[in-house]
Amino acid sequence: MYFKNNRPVFYQIADDIERKIYGGEYALGQKLPSIRELGLTLGVNPNTIVHVYDELESRGLIRTESTSGKYVVSDEKKIEGLKRKYLEERTREFLSDIKEINISVDELILKIYEIEGK
Amino acid sequence: MYFKNNRPVFYQIADDIERKIYGGEYALGQKLPSIRELGLTLGVNPNTIVHVYDELESRGLIRTESTSGKYVVSDEKKIEGLKRKYLEERTREFLSDIKEINISVDELILKIYEIEGK
Amino acid sequence: MYFKNNRPVFYQIADDIERKIYGGEYALGQKLPSIRELGLTLGVNPNTIVHVYDELESRGLIRTESTSGKYVVSDEKKIEGLKRKYLEERTREFLSDIKEINISVDELILKIYEIEGK
Amino acid sequence: MYFKNNRPVFYQIADDIERKIYGGEYALGQKLPSIRELGLTLGVNPNTIVHVYDELESRGLIRTESTSGKYVVSDEKKIEGLKRKYLEERTREFLSDIKEINISVDELILKIYEIEGK
């Protein structure tokens, strides 16, 4: 995982895990990597991962099982709702940026097809 | 202008000006607002604007006229190239995030049309 | 038994047993549950119960019969004295907190009657 | 301020500030001490105070003015509601403990009057 230098690392990691939950790479109820393990994997300090997991917990995506670790919440409707909201907001924000640079939706969609190789 | 609290303000302002340049809201060769004036307009400290203009200069979008202020560069090809690159990268990054949450390009395009009210 | 997550579990269990001794639910000289048994009952690891019994012994409430287990001490005066001290200190601490939030003793007593349904 | 060793320091500080807000010692909208200043005053690490203020923010008691500091929220009804809830819960918990040691409400009230010197 590469980190950009224009946003706090803990947000970048949290956002990535959030997407992995929405995408099913982390399943409902699944145990997340331990704080120390994920810190090692990503090459960041464990305290940063503590911050990441606090952030995800405050977003309602994971819960702490005090003794055994951190888990994706099991409430499918909740996750689904948050995912829809994520898609909506991210898309609106993207469209807003694209329109600000004077690219039409049609041009944008051509660009998307071009990137997707269709 | 609204600032998110998960990214440095100077990046948010710089990105916005970058898009305004690509969109033509700031024309080629146009003089940018003075540091003081833009700070007042946006309600941020002049030092932050200094940082913004430094950033934009390092991106090759503006130049300093030592005596009279900051100007959008006049090289149309350069700006056009940077704009294409911005569109390409911003779109790739967005598509990458969307695919990570397991939304297909077709679903995404439906979402875009829905938002655009078409 | 519910555990709060803002205090170590072993303190919460120790405090509860301390009160049960003062209240007579554990009689003077009575044998306490085995470490294993209490751990099972409360759903915590036996090591935690070891810690609980150490704590209660250091408070002078129980003693270890090396061969046969843990017992509530039999000295009635001592237990009675500790109980009085507990009541005194717990009440002072509570009153101190209540007064800090600007609630008078009269208001507090009304609240107590309200809760007690009198 | 004295810290007990049976609860995390950051909770003890947060609870104390919570009570000072309810009691009016910190008025609605008032600026709280800076992180560094409060750390110095209490003899704890600034990072601990960061944690304290995060906790109070999550309780809805304070807000961050990103540039200038931390402030008690100004919503009087909200604070009043939280204060009532605090009184209710703390009192119920206290009564529960007292009854567990087999002290009647009448005895308790005598004790309260005795402590209050009435």
Added chain:
DNA sequence: GTGGTCTAGACCACC
């Protein structure tokens, strides 16, 4: 091994 708390200290962003 798992998470939680705390310290010490560095550096950044914003005013």
Added chain:
DNA sequence: GTGGTCTAGACCACC
């Protein structure tokens, strides 16, 4: 000076 982020490292509670 104000808060925010991150690292390094220690020690505790619980399993």
